Amino acid sequence: MTFTVSTLNPGVIRLAIEGELDAVTVPDLRKEIDRLTSTSPKRVEIDLSSLRMVDSSGVGAIVSIYKRIRGQGGEVVVGGLRDQPLAIFRLLRLDRVMLGADLPGPAVNAQRNSE
C-alpha cells in the first residue's frame, strides 16, 4: 500500500491510496489520518481509483477519516472505487453515504509515502 497526500487548494486535501489496504498496511494510514485531521481541512478528497484490495480494517480507516473530518465541519468525498473495493463498500452499504462523483483537478504539492 502506498498513499499520496496532495494539497489542491488551501484547506483542500487529496488522499490517494494505492494497492492493498488491509490489517497489515492500515497502521501506516492511521498515522496519516491523525496528522491530516489535526490540520482540520475544510475538504478531503479520497481517491481510491488505484486501490486494488481492501479488508474490513481498511474500510474502518476510511470510515474513520470520513467521520472525523465531518465531525470537524469539513467535507469528505470518496471517489474512484472499482472492483473488489467497490463491492465491499456496497456490501457494507457505504456507497450510499460516502461515494461522490469523480474527483476533479490535478494534484499539486504531493507527498508520497509507502510502506
Next chain:
Amino acid sequence: MMAEPALIKIQMVGRLQHRDLVLRSVAAACKLVNARPDSAWADFRTEVVTAVGEAFNNVVLHSYEGQDEGLVEIEIQTRPDHISIELRDWGASFDPESVPVPDFESLPESGFGIYIIKTLMEIQYKAGHPNVLTLSKSLNGSATQHDTVDGDL
C-alpha cells in the same frame, strides 16, 4: 480437462505478516477449482480470498490477541467447482452466531469481518482445542444465506 481434487496444508505462526502468504496460497488453490478461468471464476476467487483474509485477521487479532507465537493451520481442499478452507487455531474461541450484523446506519468503523465472511462463503465453526473455522464455496452457486454482493468482487 477436469480439475483434479487437491489438498494443501499450511502451518505457520499466526502473524499478520503471514497474511499475504495465506491469501496467495488460497488464490493459487482457486485455480485448481476450474480448469477454464472466466469472469465467474475471477469473482469466485476474489470472494474466497476476501473471506479468508477476514478469517485470518480474526485469528491473529482476536483468537491470538496479545500473542505473537500462536499456531495456525490452514487446510485447503479443492474439487471441481468447489473449495473449502479450514483454519485451525489454539487461541480464544468465539461464537460467530453471536456476532451481530453491523448497524450500517451508524457508520461503524469495525465489526465488519464476520458479516463479510458469512456473506461471501458458507461458514462452520467448532470451538475447542483447536478452534476450527471451515469456509466453503461452490463456483456455480451462491454460498450464502445472507446478502449477495452486487458488485464486481
